[in-house]
Amino acid sequence: FEQGTLSGQQVCITAGPTREAIDPVRYISNHSSGKMGYALAEAAAEAGAKVTLISGPASLAPPPRVELVRVDSAQEMLDAAEKQLGNCDLFIAAAAVADYRPASVAEQKIKKNNEQMTIELVKNPDIVATVASHPQRPFTVGFAAETEKVIEHARGKLERKKLDLVIANDVAQPGIGFNSDENAVTVVSADDQQRIDQTSKHKLARTLVELIAQRLKPNN
Numbered sequence: 162f163e164q165g166t167l168s169g170q171q172v173c174i175t176a177g178p179t180r181e182a183i184d185p186v187r188y189i190s191n192h193s194s195g196k197m198g199y200a201l202a203e204a205a206a207e208a209g210a211k212v213t214l215i216s217g218p219a220s221l222a223p224p225p226r227v228e229l230v231r232v233d234s235a236q237e238m239l240d241a242a243e244k245q246l247g248n249c250d251l252f253i254a255a256a257a258v259a260d261y262r263p264a265s266v267a268e269q270k271i272k273k274n275n276e277q278m279t280i281e282l283v284k285n286p287d288i289v290a291t292v293a294s295h296p297q298r299p300f301t302v303g304f305a306a307e308t309e310k311v312i313e314h315a316r317g318k319l320e321r322k323k324l325d326l327v328i329a330n331d332v333a334q335p336g337i338g339f340n341s342d343e344n345a346v347t348v349v350s351a352d353d354q355q356r357i358d359q360t361s362k363h364k365l366a367r368t369l370v371e372l373i374a375q376r377l378k379p380n381n
């Protein structure tokens with residue numbers, strides 16, 4: 162993309178997994194590495210944006226010129242996102258947020274006294290849907306990580322969460338999606354869909370930033 166594609170824009174990106182505590186030493190999480198979200202943050206910064214990266218636990222170095230906000234749980238990620246809302250023109254949700262968390266966190270390490278145990282889970286807040294329904298709504302882009310009916314489910318998320326764009330990610334395919342260095346996606350909007358073939362997350366992020374910037378401009 163041309164340098165300056167996103168100059169003057171403030172961009173907030175969520176990345177990585179969240180961790181939902183069970184007790185002081187255990188948690189529920191997923192296989193997100195943060196690579197996709199960090200690559201997007203790097204590409205947006207290279208395109209001239211001021212970038213805040215809200216990241217769950219990931220072992221990646223923050224990209225240059227990107228402000229990193231580290232969080233653990235979905236609730237912390239939501240709090241961090243809401244804090245940014247006043248100064249955010251574009252919000253991209255690449256994080257794999259845990260949909261549920263344990264209903265209560267045990268104060269002490271749970272002992273293995275029983276043959277079976279049950280953990281009761283309650284629903285986490287939906288961060289990207291909360292952002293998209295805010296009065297000071299930024300242009301809001303979500304991902305959809307799906308293992309079947311990828312486009313259909315992505316369209317469902319576009320409508321239900323009131324998003325401007327959804328990046329549909331088939332996470333059942335080997336070599337792309339969670340934790341791999343490459344990805345392939347379909348960018349879904351209300352009136353269109355566009356396939357981007359498998360490539361490095363780094364290159365894909367640059368293509369996505371270009372596509373998003375084209376959509377962002379008419380609104381400004």
Ligand code: PMT
Pocket residue numbers: 175176177178192193194195196197198235254255256257258259260285286287288289290302303304305306307318330332338339340341
């Ligand atoms: O991190 P990597 O290893 O590089 O892997 C990249 C990725 C596969 C994690 C990424 O490309 C991706 O698809 N991210 C979204 C993962 C996900 O959890 O998708 P979902 O279909 O469950 O959620 C839909 C959208 O809602 C996502 O934008 C998600 O960030 C958001 N969400 C979901 C639940 C929730 N409580 N709050 C949210 O904001």
